[in-house]
Amino acid sequence: MALSLTDEEQSLLDRLAAEAIVALTTALIAEPSENPGGTEASTVAVLADACRAAGLRVELTEAAPGRPNLVATLDGGGHGPTLLFLGHSDVVPAGTGWSGDPFAARLVDGRLIGRGAVDMKGGLAAIVAAMGALAQSPFHGRIEFVCTADEEAGGLGARAYVTERAAADDVLGCLVAEPTRLRAVHAGRGTANLDIAVTGKAAHSGRPQDGCSAITAAGRVLGAIADDGERLARAPHPELGPATWNVGTIVGGQGVNVVAADCRLGVDRRLLPDEDIAEVAAGLRERIAELGLPTQATVTVTVDSETPAFATALDAPFTLAVGGALTALGLDPVPRVWSAACDAGFLHRDLGIDSIVLGPGDINSQAHQVDESVAVDDLLTAAKLYALIAHRLLR
CATH class of the missing domain: 3.30.70.360 (Alpha-Beta Plaits)
Structure with missing residues (x-):
């Protein structure tokens, strides 16, 4: 299937490499951030360094002691709207029964195995890669990457973020990198x-x-x-x-x-x-x-x-833009719903932000499970989707 990309878009996507995304995912997995049972601080420190290396401005604020939120920002030229990316740094406890150390990620048959590979350190790495590529391209407005603490339990990080932000009149929408098999989810309970x-x-x-x-x-x-x-x-x-x-x-x-x-x-x-x-x-x-x-x-x-629940209208401009990027990369553009909950609900309820959940991996067959894994090809495709969506919305 021929992909409908301009030369400029293809050049943007060509800057993305699976090896870099795998390397960052591996580094993030190596810092256990089990919830309950620990803190997210060491994972966020690795993520913050990666964001700075990609050319992003980083701000850390504590949702609770030892539990930082990260906001990494990339400013384009001139005035324009804001596009959000959203993820979380905590993982559920690894438990027992793994075929290897759950915090020493390993590649097997094109899949990266480790606690958080799917939910959702692979998604975090894909966002950073996409923003690093976008840092080398002209665009208008701002791209903001929010990584919250405590998503797997009480939502302390998301609650702190929406309180601090207070308003979001300039936000076009939010892409949440939770695992959806690279299919757009526009609503969830x-x-x-x-x-x-x-x-x-x-x-x-x-x-x-x-x-x-x-x-x-x-x-x-x-x-x-x-x-x-x-x-x-x-x-x-x-x-x-x-x-x-x-x-x-x-x-x-x-x-x-x-x-x-x-x-x-x-x-x-x-x-x-x-x-x-x-x-x-x-x-x-x-x-x-x-x-x-x-x-x-x-x-x-x-x-x-x-x-909270969230729902973004099927005919909302943000939903349609995400669908267009999926189509351009030869993927299924039909929006879906899911039964899981995520931090998008806080942005919907408290800030009125349209959100689409779109990320690598399968929440049903991999997330929260022994030998959790994600396909490397999906990590790269996710990064390409994020870069393309941002490029088209902010060009």
Whole structure:
């Protein structure tokens, strides 16, 4: 399939080399940034050095002690809009069962293996390579690369970034380098984790009427959650499907001969675009209050973490521009949705930024798994896509 590129575009893409992207990905993997279990500081230090070497201006700010956000900026000539790239520096813990050291990346049959190769140190390296190539080409406006801490857990980095930025009127859009098999994702549900603590009154199991079973009360809370899940199922998003509840953990009681004085539920709530988890939690509290639980039973609903949903219109100029670049490189341009959540949700909700997730590797078959790997060809193609999209939007 003939690629529809101008001579100038082809010259830009010819500056990109797989070897450099592999080398930076390998260096990033070598700095463990497991979350939970460590900090991202050493990974960000390697990334910052690579950005400076590529000609970018680097600023580091701490989202929390030892957990830096990185913002690397490339300014073009004259006035113009801003294009964002977004990624994160943390990885999930490696765990056991690897065929080799998860932090010593190795090449096997054209694939780079190591924790974070897919999610998402390979994507970070592709962004840096693309911006390094763009630094040698004329463009108007600004390109900003944001690498956040704590994406895999509480989103501390993204929350800090949107607070510091405060406004984004000049931003054309944001490309998120999470793994999508190099397919454009224009919308995704968000996620929130809630802790529901139920307290009752202990008593001897021979006289349960002297106590108040927290487990029994929790069972009625579970019924309320299930009923709300049925309500949500009747009002699905046209592309993302319905918001959902999932009760993933239940812990309670101390023995079969004791009326349970406590029970705790761990709950996942998948969010649709523009849903507010505070309002969702308040609605659940109202439904629980309507259950008429015994006066000795108390229920506390706490939001532990949240990543908002995002959605960029199919006909938005940014979506169309990304599709055009995919077509130019002979790739599938059709926008998709996914079930994962990412930091794009914070940019959508708090700054109103259109976002497209587009990155190397497969989130379903590789991310968070033993012997996580990414194809080297995909890393190079991702860098070419990022460079081409930026060139066309800011020329």
